[in-house]
Amino acid sequence: MPFYNEKAYELGSNRSIIREIFEYGKKRKSEIGADNVYDFSLGNPSVSPPEKVVSTLKTLLSREDQTGLHGYTSAVGDLATRKAVAEYTNKSCGAGLDPELIYMTCGAAASLTISLKAVLKSGEECVVFAPFFTEYKVFVENANANLVVSLPEDKTLQIDIKDFESRITEKTRAVIVNSPNNPSGVVYREDKIIALCDILRKKSKEYGSVIYLITDEPYRELVYGDVKVPYLTKYYDDVIVCYSYSKALSLPGERIGYIAVSPKTKDAKEVYDAICGAGRSLGYVCAPSLFQKLIATCADAKVDVSVYRKNRDILYDNLVAMGYDCVRPDGAFYLFVKAFEKDAVAFCEKAKKYELLLVPCDNFGVNGYVRIAYCVDEKTIINSLSAFRRLREEYLK
Numbered sequence: 001m002p003f004y005n006e007k008a009y010e011l012g013s014n015r016s017i018i019r020e021i022f023e024y025g026k027k028r029k030s031e032i033g034a035d036n037v038y039d040f041s042l043g044n045p046s047v048s049p050p051e052k053v054v055s056t057l058k059t060l061l062s063r064e065d066q067t068g069l070h071g072y073t074s075a076v077g078d079l080a081t082r083k084a085v086a087e088y089t090n091k092s093c094g095a096g097l098d099p100e101l102i103y104m105t106c107g108a109a110a111s112l113t114i115s116l117k118a119v120l121k122s123g124e125e126c127v128v129f130a131p132f133f134t135e136y137k138v139f140v141e142n143a144n145a146n147l148v149v150s151l152p153e154d155k156t157l158q159i160d161i162k163d164f165e166s167r168i169t170e171k172t173r174a175v176i177v178n179s180p181n182n183p184s185g186v187v188y189r190e191d192k193i194i195a196l197c198d199i200l201r202k203k204s205k206e207y208g209s210v211i212y213l214i215t216d217e218p219y220r221e222l223v224y225g226d227v228k229v230p231y232l233t234k235y236y237d238d239v240i241v242c243y244s245y246s247k248a249l250s251l252p253g254e255r256i257g258y259i260a261v262s263p264k265t266k267d268a269k270e271v272y273d274a275i276c277g278a279g280r281s282l283g284y285v286c287a288p289s290l291f292q293k294l295i296a297t298c299a300d301a302k303v304d305v306s307v308y309r310k311n312r313d314i315l316y317d318n319l320v321a322m323g324y325d326c327v328r329p330d331g332a333f334y335l336f337v338k339a340f341e342k343d344a345v346a347f348c349e350k351a352k353k354y355e356l357l358l359v360p361c362d363n364f365g366v367n368g369y370v371r372i373a374y375c376v377d378e379k380t381i382i383n384s385l386s387a388f389r390r391l392r393e394e395y396l397k
């Protein structure tokens with residue numbers, strides 16, 4: 001028997017399928033040239049950070065006193081940053097956030113890990129909506145709780161309210177909503193959110209408990225046209241917002257985001273203290289100082305979403321015309337496509353023959369789909385179309 005932790009070993013040695021494809025893509029690009037590989041594997045933003053972010057960073061870095069800039073902030077983050085976050089979000093979304101209930105983090109992954117650890121007890125359940133971001137399983141199990149998957153409506157991939165209700169038990173302590181969704185790009189409609197919140201109120205009353213709604217928001221700002229993403233604190237009281245600037249400001253490598261406990265949450269101050277305790281126990285204190293200072297000025301900055309929208313339009317319109325079956329995404333930068341055979345892994349292997357790198361989504365909670373991350377150059381999208389056509393033709397033969 002090994003002396004190290006076997007569960008940790010298992011997680012570390014089984015690389016995520018997305019990372020594996022990404023690594024394959026790097027190798028393939030070195031063999032045949034980057035322009036000849038259509039790598040749609042990774043959700044790495046292809047749009048540069050907003051000009052305001054770049055210029056603020058330059059100003060910060062040219063300050064004479066560099067010590068304070070890089071020093072520890074308070075464990076929960078600078079008050080100036082938390083005030084800026086609350087002010088912007090309250091103004092733009094009517095969120096009702098309180099700076100005293102905000103905890104700055106290293107991105108959404110940290111926000112989720114901390115929040116789940118703060119509210120879940122051993123053996124409790126956390127419901128997620130398929131298709132879902134695969135790391136949820138890792139994060140929930142890290143809190144010694146169990147992941148429960150609610151299946152979506154067939155054609156729309158919206159929340160299936162009946163299915164959701166059937167998943168709630170006395171053990172349910174949290175529900176994660178991710179909209180716009182990774183991997184489908186679907187934005188959950190307001191009527192679905194209202195119905196979901198009604199069920200949560202009914203069930204918590206029935207069980208005499210609190211069921212926390214955890215809203216995972218890295219793609220909130222990436223929506224197309226006049227699509228609105230309902231802000232959940234307006235529909236339900238016990239809400240924990242997990243936000244990240246990774247995609248909103250194209251800063252995924254800088255690791256900056258936050259957790260906000262809605263002031264309407266039952267025992268909000270205590271829940272916030274539990275967030276602080278979970279952050280402490282996981283070693284997630286004092287989010288990157290430089291980027292906290294940046295957010296204090298740039299909470300309202302925006303990336304140019306029109307670039308992603310154009311990619312979405314070219315890809316979606318062309319693939320549908322070729323006979324691919326996919327839901328038109330209203331946000332994020334992913335297209336969720338039905339494979340032409342039951343086995344999505346086999347489909348992705350065939351796609352590789354045409355240098356198309358797609359992600360099979362069997363462990364995203366629904367079988368037979370693949371994800372295309374279209375956060376790439378427009379040129380890559382246009383050049384990839386003939387490969388998608390040939391892949392389609394192979395299945396028509």
Ligand code: PLP
Nearest residue numbers: 043107108109133178182244246
């Ligand atoms: N949640 C979802 C749905 C994501 O897609 C991602 C990253 O792609 C994360 C959380 C983690 O985000 P971050 O990079 O800010 O930790």
